[in-house]
Amino acid sequence: MESVRRKPRSDALRNRDRLIEAARKILGQGGPEASLEAVARDAGVGIGTLYRHFPTREALFIAVYRHEVEQLIEMMAALETERDVPAALRSWLHALVGLVETKRGLLGTLAVTTTDDSKATFVEMSGRLTDAVGKLLDRGIEEHALRPDVTADDLLTTLYAVCYTRQPGPGWKPQVIRLLDIFLDGMTTR
Incomplete structure (x- = not known):
C-alpha cells in the first residue's frame, strides 16, 4: 500500500515561515542571545515546533x-x-x-x-x-x-x-x- 503524502496544513506552513524569519533575524545577528529557544520564542511557537520543522x-x-x-x-x-x-x-x-x-x-x-x-x-x-x-x-x-x-x-x-x-x-x-x-x-x- 502506497503512503499518501498530505499537503501541510496552512498553520504549519505559517509556523515554518515565521521560524525562518525569526532565525534570519535572531541568528543572523549572532551574539549570546542568538539561541534556538529565542528563535522559537520570536516566532511565537514552542521549541518542539521548531524541531519538528527543522530537526x-x-x-x-x-x-x-x-x-x-x-x-x-x-x-x-x-x-x-x-x-x-x-x-x-x-x-x-x-x-x-x-x-x-x-x-x-x-x-x-x-x-x-x-x-x-x-x-x-x-x-x-x-x-x-x-x-x-x-x-x-x-x-x-x-x-x-x-x-x-x-x-x-x-x-x-x-x-x-x-x-x-x-x-x-x-x-x-x-x-x-x-x-x-x-x-x-x-x-x-x-
Whole structure:
C-alpha cells in the first residue's frame, strides 16, 4: 500500500515561515542571545515546533539561506525590466550584502559543520545567483552600459571578497556597500 503524502496544513506552513524569519533575524545577528529557544520564542511557537520543522541546526540554516537566495532571485526577476541596468545591479548587490551579513551571523551562531547536503545546497544556490546576475550583466553589456570584460563570477567574487575581508561589527555594512559602489562605478561605461 502506497503512503499518501498530505499537503501541510496552512498553520504549519505559517509556523515554518515565521521560524525562518525569526532565525534570519535572531541568528543572523549572532551574539549570546542568538539561541534556538529565542528563535522559537520570536516566532511565537514552542521549541518542539521548531524541531519538528527543522530537526537540526543545519536544517534551519539551510532553510534560511535558501529562503534568502529565493528572495534575491525574485528581486532580480523584477529588476530585469529596469531601464537603468547599473542602478538595478546596484540595488541587487546591496540586497546580496544583506544575505552575506545574515549568513555570517548564522555560521557564527550555529557552528554549522558542512555536510554533503549543505555543500550541495550552497553549490546549487551559488549557481542560481550567478545565473541571475549574469542575465542583467549581459543586458548591461549589450546596451553598452557596463564594461564587457566583467563576468558574473568576477562580480560575485569581488562582492564576497569585500564582505569577508571586513571585520563584522558596527559600520560593517556601510563600509562594504561603499566599496562595492566604487567597484560598480568602475564597471559603468556611462
